[in-house]
Amino acid sequence: MITEDYTNTKQSGYDQKAFLQIRLHELLSTIDKLHFESARMPLSMQGAYMRTIFQNLSSVFSTIYSKLTAPEQKKAKEERKKIITLFQTTPFSRRGIDAKTKKYGTLYSHQAVLISSEALFGFRFMLEDMMDKHGFNPSKKDNSTSIVD
Numbered sequence: 001m002i003t004e005d006y007t008n009t010k011q012s013g014y015d016q017k018a019f020l021q022i023r024l025h026e027l028l029s030t031i032d033k034l035h036f037e038s039a040r041m042p043l044s045m046q047g048a049y050m051r052t053i054f055q056n057l058s059s060v061f062s063t064i065y066s067k068l069t070a071p072e073q074k075k076a077k078e079e080r081k082k083i084i085t086l087f088q089t090t091p092f093s094r095r096g097i098d099a100k101t102k103k104y105g106t107l108y109s110h111q112a113v114l115i116s117s118e119a120l121f122g123f124r125f126m127l128e129d130m131m132d133k134h135g136f137n138p139s140k141k142d143n144s145t146s147i148v149d
Helices: 016-038 043-067 070-089 110-133
Strands: 093-097 104-108
Touching (some): 043 104
């Protein structure tokens, strides 16, 4: 009987820092694509895009959460809650009578899209500032350094 020893001596390392940086890059790239795509979509689709962008920003927040200070965590949670409240109180659409056509149907709010878009941009910029502060982005002083070092 022939026996062979197939002991695996390879070791693979899991680099969480590199994974986080890749994850953040993919999330932010997705957010950029959603913003770009939404610009050519009808008003009736804007609410879905805004909510998807928000979910991706929430994923960015959850990815960096453990590295943030307690005050930063609180600030970002509060900003996130403001956006949730905004979505609830400033609907993208409602049922009603169109002033021009005098027909009953779904009415879409351009104003709600603008308000939500600005809130999402603000949340993103806040998260990006936090990412810069905690080394999630390559150093702006030294382009050769990043979180993966």
